[in-house]
Each structure stands twice: as C-alpha cells, then as structure tokens.
C-alpha cells in the first residue's frame with residue numbers, strides 16, 4: 001500500500017516539475033521574442049523603409065517629416081498628418097497646404113514635386 005502512495009507522490013512531483021519547466025521555457029521564449037522585437041526596432045529606427053538609408057527630419061511649419069536623402073521618399077506618421085490637417089483647417093477655405101508641402105519637398109534636379117525633399 002505504501003508503495004502505491006510513493007508512486008502517486010512521485011507522479012505528483014513529476015507533474016509539478018514538468019509544469020514548472022514549461023512555465024520557465026514559456027518565460028524564456030517570451031523574453032527572447034521581446035528582445036528580438038526591441039533589436040529590430042533599434043536597427044530600423046529612422047531608417048528608410050524602402051531603401052534602408054538614414055532618414056533626416058524636415059520641418060514644415062513645426063511639423064517634423066522624415067525624408068530619405070537617397071530615394072527621396074517622405075514618411076509622415078499619424079500624429080504628423082493630424083498636425084498638417086490642423087494647419088490646413090486653420091488656414092480657412094482658401095488653404096493651399098498641399099501645394100505648400102509639395103513646394104517644400106520639390107526636387108531641384110528632377111522637378112518631381114511629390115517624392116523629392118530639397
């Protein structure tokens with residue numbers, strides 16, 4: 001009878017350690033994934049998503065816009081779009097904010113006003 005109890009106790013212990021080991025592995029996996037995400041964020045911070053060059057900040061009426069000096073892409077985040085909208089609305093019905101933005105990013109060589117920062 002004592003033997004059955006010992007077997008049962010041992011099985012419970014094994015179950016406990018298997019559970020603890022699973023928890024430990026899950027925590028390690030979550031930590032590794034978190035570190036990998038952070039490393040990817042750090043590596044891609046202020047890099048052009050199209051060509052990988054370092055982005056530079058350009059100012060349009062105190063709104064910072066990220067521009068790529070190599071492929072001439074322009075990157076605007078949601079907050080910046082909101083600020084541009086506020087400027088546009090504050091200018092009233094004759095606002096030509098899009099023309100002003102295109103002028104700011106007008107490329108002197110190609111004349112391409114839609115993709116090229118000065």
Ligand SMILES: [Zn+2]
Nearest residue numbers: 048051068071
């Ligand atoms: Zn680029």
